[in-house]
Amino acid sequence: MTEEYVNAKTNKVKQKESEAAKRTREPEDLRQLLVKAGETDNYEDKLKLYDKALALDPLYLDAWIQKGFALDRMGKSKEALTCYDKALEIDSENLGIRCLKGFAFNNLKEFDKSIESYDEVLKIKPDDVFSLYQKGSALESLGRYGEAIQCYDKALEIDPTDHLIIEKKSRLLELIYKKGNLTDSPDSGFN
Numbered sequence: 041m042t043e044e045y046v047n048a049k050t051n052k053v054k055q056k057e058s059e060a061a062k063r064t065r066e067p068e069d070l071r072q073l074l075v076k077a078g079e080t081d082n083y084e085d086k087l088k089l090y091d092k093a094l095a096l097d098p099l100y101l102d103a104w105i106q107k108g109f110a111l112d113r114m115g116k117s118k119e120a121l122t123c124y125d126k127a128l129e130i131d132s133e134n135l136g137i138r139c140l141k142g143f144a145f146n147n148l149k150e151f152d153k154s155i156e157s158y159d160e161v162l163k164i165k166p167d168d169v170f171s172l173y174q175k176g177s178a179l180e181s182l183g184r185y186g187e188a189i190q191c192y193d194k195a196l197e198i199d200p201t202d203h204l205i206i207e208k209k210s211r212l213l214e215l216i217y218k219k220g221n222l223t224d225s226p227d228s229g230f231n
């Protein structure tokens with residue numbers, strides 16, 4: 041789900057970039073750099089191509105997003121956050137970038153900041169299943185199981201067929217039952 045969601049968000053960004061390119065007559069070599077980066081599996085090579093694109097146009101949104109994503113995949117989440125912040129300077133309304141920031145914070149085990157990123161998205165788009173799922177996962181990592189279950193439940197209300205969320209919720213419920221309590225649950229008085 042995570043990679044599919046990121047790819048969907050990236051495709052939307054690419055579509056916006058493509059439309060903007062038609063209006064601004066973006067140099068062909070700039071677009072080609074990102075195409076080449078997409079064709080290689082080597083993240084170091086991708087980074088070099090993104091840096092070349094950014095040298096040509098430091099405001100090239102897709103290059104910042106893709107560079108951040110590559111860095112995060114390489115385990116360089118702090119550097120990825122810097123790229124995402126630069127991307128947000130270019131497009132502060134982009135919810136996909138906020139989701140990517142949440143994912144990077146999660147990779148850094150900064151779960152409170154991850155939750156804040158997903159909350160920013162959910163304020164604007166409360167039916168964002170990916171953000172609900174990821175927020176639930178961060179809450180679970182903090183041991184806030186009741187809140188995590190609430191996120192998973194809300195996500196499943198929106199998309200009851202999401203097997204990843206169903207499985208995640210089932211595993212968490214199993215853990216809760218093994219522990220014998222749910223201290224942060226709204227119904228904790230009944231345990």
